[in-house]
Amino acid sequence: MSVTYPKGFRAAGVTAGLKPSGRPDLGLLVGDPSTTAAGLFTTNLVAAAPVRLSRARLDGAANGPRAVLVNSGQANAATGARGDADVLAATDAAAAALGLQPSEVVQCSTGVIGEPVHMEPLLAAMPMLVEGLSDHGGPEFARAITTTDTVDKQAMADAGVHRVGGCAKGVGMIAPNLATMLVFMTTDATVSSTDLHRLAHEQLKPRFDALTVDACTSTNDTVLVFASGAQGADPTTPGAPWWSALEGAFAEVGESLARQLVADGEGATHVLLVDVWGGRTEGDARVVAKAVADSPLVKTAAFGGDPNPGRILQAVGASGVSIDPSSVDIEIGDVRVVTAGVIPPAYFVDGARLAASASVAMRKSEIRIGVCLGSGPGRSRALGCDLSYEYVRINGEYTT
Amino acid sequence: MSVTYPKGFRAAGVTAGLKPSGRPDLGLLVGDPSTTAAGLFTTNLVAAAPVRLSRARLDGAANGPRAVLVNSGQANAATGARGDADVLAATDAAAAALGLQPSEVVQCSTGVIGEPVHMEPLLAAMPMLVEGLSDHGGPEFARAITTTDTVDKQAMADAGVHRVGGCAKGVGMIAPNLATMLVFMTTDATVSSTDLHRLAHEQLKPRFDALTVDACTSTNDTVLVFASGAQGADPTTPGAPWWSALEGAFAEVGESLARQLVADGEGATHVLLVDVWGGRTEGDARVVAKAVADSPLVKTAAFGGDPNPGRILQAVGASGVSIDPSSVDIEIGDVRVVTAGVIPPAYFVDGARLAASASVAMRKSEIRIGVCLGSGPGRSRALGCDLSYEYVRINGEYTT
Numbered sequence: 029m030s031v032t033y034p035k036g037f038r039a040a041g042v043t044a045g046l047k048p049s050g051r052p053d054l055g056l057l058v059g060d061p062s063t064t065a066a067g068l069f070t071t072n073l074v075a076a077a078p079v080r081l082s083r084a085r086l087d088g089a090a091n092g093p094r095a096v097l098v099n100s101g102q103a104n105a106a107t108g109a110r111g112d113a114d115v116l117a118a119t120d121a122a123a124a125a126l127g128l129q130p131s132e133v134v135q136c137s138t139g140v141i142g143e144p145v146h147m148e149p150l151l152a153a154m155p156m157l158v159e160g161l162s163d164h165g166g167p168e169f170a171r172a173i174t175t176t177d178t179v180d181k182q183a184m185a186d187a188g189v190h191r192v193g194g195c196a197k198g199v200g201m202i203a204p205n206l207a208t209m210l211v212f213m214t215t216d217a218t219v220s221s222t223d224l225h226r227l228a229h230e231q232l233k234p235r236f237d238a239l240t241v242d243a244c245t246s247t248n249d250t251v252l253v254f255a256s257g258a259q260g261a262d263p264t265t266p267g268a269p270w271w272s273a274l275e276g277a278f279a280e281v282g283e284s285l286a287r288q289l290v291a292d293g294e295g296a297t298h299v300l301l302v303d304v305w306g307g308r309t310e311g312d313a314r315v316v317a318k319a320v321a322d323s324p325l326v327k328t329a330a331f332g333g334d335p336n337p338g339r340i341l342q343a344v345g346a347s348g349v350s351i352d353p354s355s356v357d358i359e360i361g362d363v364r365v366v367t368a369g370v371i372p373p374a375y376f377v378d379g380a381r382l383a384a385s386a387s388v389a390m391r392k393s394e395i396r397i398g399v400c401l402g403s404g405p406g407r408s409r410a411l412g413c414d415l416s417y418e419y420v421r422i423n424g425e426y427t428t
Numbered sequence: 429m430s431v432t433y434p435k436g437f438r439a440a441g442v443t444a445g446l447k448p449s450g451r452p453d454l455g456l457l458v459g460d461p462s463t464t465a466a467g468l469f470t471t472n473l474v475a476a477a478p479v480r481l482s483r484a485r486l487d488g489a490a491n492g493p494r495a496v497l498v499n500s501g502q503a504n505a506a507t508g509a510r511g512d513a514d515v516l517a518a519t520d521a522a523a524a525a526l527g528l529q530p531s532e533v534v535q536c537s538t539g540v541i542g543e544p545v546h547m548e549p550l551l552a553a554m555p556m557l558v559e560g561l562s563d564h565g566g567p568e569f570a571r572a573i574t575t576t577d578t579v580d581k582q583a584m585a586d587a588g589v590h591r592v593g594g595c596a597k598g599v600g601m602i603a604p605n606l607a608t609m610l611v612f613m614t615t616d617a618t619v620s621s622t623d624l625h626r627l628a629h630e631q632l633k634p635r636f637d638a639l640t641v642d643a644c645t646s647t648n649d650t651v652l653v654f655a656s657g658a659q660g661a662d663p664t665t666p667g668a669p670w671w672s673a674l675e676g677a678f679a680e681v682g683e684s685l686a687r688q689l690v691a692d693g694e695g696a697t698h699v700l701l702v703d704v705w706g707g708r709t710e711g712d713a714r715v716v717a718k719a720v721a722d723s724p725l726v727k728t729a730a731f732g733g734d735p736n737p738g739r740i741l742q743a744v745g746a747s748g749v750s751i752d753p754s755s756v757d758i759e760i761g762d763v764r765v766v767t768a769g770v771i772p773p774a775y776f777v778d779g780a781r782l783a784a785s786a787s788v789a790m791r792k793s794e795i796r797i798g799v800c801l802g803s804g805p806g807r808s809r810a811l812g813c814d815l816s817y818e819y820v821r822i823n824g825e826y827t828t
Contacts, residue, residue, distance in 0.1 A: 073753055106766065142766075143771075244746065328823035329824070334824070338541025338542050342472065353473055354508075376543040416820060420815060420817050423729065
């Protein structure tokens with residue numbers, strides 16, 4: 029049921045005709061009047077028009093947003109003044125159909141960068157979309173926001189008396205020419221927008237920041253969180269009875285959606301879990317973890333099932349973080365392949381047991397790479413996937 | 429004749445048996461007694477043992493290096509104390525055979541990271557290698573330093589009465605498991621080691637820094653420059669008659685080798701020239717140029733011949749450089765595809781002439797992408813290549 033698992037939310041998804049494929053391409057999620065909202069947005073400076081509008085309306089406090097319109101097919105990025113006018117027109121139309129103020133509606137878009145949103149079919153579909161809203165419409169909404177995702181991505185968790193639900197889309201920066209990771213999460217707890225922002229920053233941001241399919245930050249990435257308060261319990265604030273359960277449920281749903289996103293990465297056949305510890309700072313550990321997960325040499329080695337300690341070391345040494353190579357240990361699965369910066373010579377002996385064990389670990393569907401940088405307190409994880417022929421096919425064979 | 433084109437150099441290349449393939453794998457380049465030297469080395473903190481030794485001997489001044497021994501097959505990186513002992517033993521042996529001080533010999537290695545150098549065949553081949561030295565041995569030397577390079581890379585240029593020659597190897601960070609870009613350049617001008625270092629920094633460093641096959645900085649990258657003084661003319665110093673001709677010849681040979689390297693990048697079918705101008709600083713322009721040339725989405729688009737302005741904009745916006753999106757213009761070949769941050773809507777009209785022209789430019793063997801960031805003075809160029817099935821095959825299908 030994803031975003032409609034918690035009480036106080038209605039959702040719908042329809043085929044408006046924005047995508048040539050004829051698949052569902054317009055979704056709407058609406059919370060009860062008491063709903064609060066928080067958001068996380070792309071750091072790409074070329075931010076899409078809907079990202080700029082949503083960010084402004086979430087900062088605008090007063091009548092905060094409680095509805096989000098999502099279209100797939102066109103990203104409404106690099107579209108200039110026309111793009112800004114289009115997102116205003118679309119949210120105005122949705123607000124009118126819902127009987128809300130325009131400031132209560134935000135929009136997310138995903139699809140081709142630069143192509144103007146097909147406004148005519150979008151506006152024409154609005155009555156049907158609002159008509160279709162229901163408290164079990166989560167799956168239709170989750171379907172309508174996808175582009176070339178091969179599976180719908182949904183998750184839910186319980187937090188004591190409260191519920192948390194979510195859905196996501198994304199397969200890289202892109203699909204042929206398409207962009208964006210979008211994540212929507214809901215809860216029926218009563219949470220102020222300040223506390224909701226804190227939950228988003230503390231429980232969700234690290235999990236989605238750890239993701240990397242192709243190191244390409246989209247122009248449209250958005251995480252939106254809504255709390256309806258419809259469960260009816262006392263407000264959930266830090267220190268209140270349900271707070272830590274709610275934190276846990278946010279973390280669980282966020283982690284589940286992150287894993288689903290990376291497993292459906294374009295052409296992905298393996299998930300890469302890169303754990304780094306012993307860094308001087310958490311920031312250092314994060315940079316190294318991302319450098320390993322983003323390395324095309326590590327990613328192709330993961331595709332080929334080749335346990336290649338030299339490529340992992342190469343990525344660690346070139347990450348830009350100041351490290352002492354002689355204090356670096358590396359594991360593939362549970363197999364230690366680098367000790368104090370040195371690959372054991374036995375690794376290269378024909379039929380070596382060490383290499384054979386590493387090879388087994390490198391062929392699992394989820395490959396864990398552990399990197400110890402030294403004795404510092406900094407630790408981080410990056411979540412990536414391998415680089416396959418299929419990634420090249422999806423992104424290379426497409427021609428306009 | 430590459431490195432033996434200038435007077436005062438002898439070179440040789442032999443098959444010592446370090447590589448299973450049975451191809452030439454040991455090279456030696458020796459300059460006349462008056463030879464000066466300068467070097468540029470990898471910034472990867474996991475630097476190979478031969479890199480550390482060569483760097484130390486080049487800084488050591490007094491009896492500066494005038495000979496370099498190069499082995500392919502093993503990179504001697506992540507090999508610990510044994511690696512340090514091996515590079516000392518190899519350069520000691522070469523020095524003894526040449527009648528030089530050990531400090532006059534440096535070493536470069538390229539091949540598998542972590543695997544110890546096969547010292548027995550290397551030492552056994554030393555007499556044959558020294559025996560084979562000749563003043564037309566440049567091509568044999570150029571061949572012996574390659575790993576999975578598909579072509580030998582050599583260049584030469586005249587600088588008035590002087591000559592400049594060079595050779596290089598490299599196909600990525602790597603080849604299946606192999607590492608490194610190595611560049612050797614020679615001149616018969618009389619140049620102090622200080623001035624030679626200046627030539628290397630001013631004329632060569634920017635050209636090789638601009639290169640990117642897979643964004644993976646090797647553990648072994650090395651550029652070595654030698655000046656023999658054998659032409660016999662007056663010392664060439666900044667401001668002296670031949671200085672600017674020598675600068676030009678260094679730039680020409682460096683540029684030629686850089687192009688040869690990137691054109692032979694693993695799986696490369698197109699060369700990417702990314703020119704960035706109008707940046708606040710040269711550093712800003714360089715970061716943006718590299719971000720575009722390294723983007724897997726731009727690289728796969730180049731492979732597929734897909735002119736995709738959104739992917740280029742995405743890379744510019746996510747590069748980390750502070751830019752104003754509304755002042756960004758982008759060209760593919762001579763075709764303007766983004767103006768003031770906006771992709772013209774006409775681009776997406778079926779059969780649009782704009783997209784068709786961009787498509788032609790995107791199918792050339794050398795694809796030029798121009799990015800104007802604004803009105804600042806910073807400009808830079810990155811030299812890259814596309815990302816093809818073959819890159820994935822080379823790096824993924826190999827299994828230990």
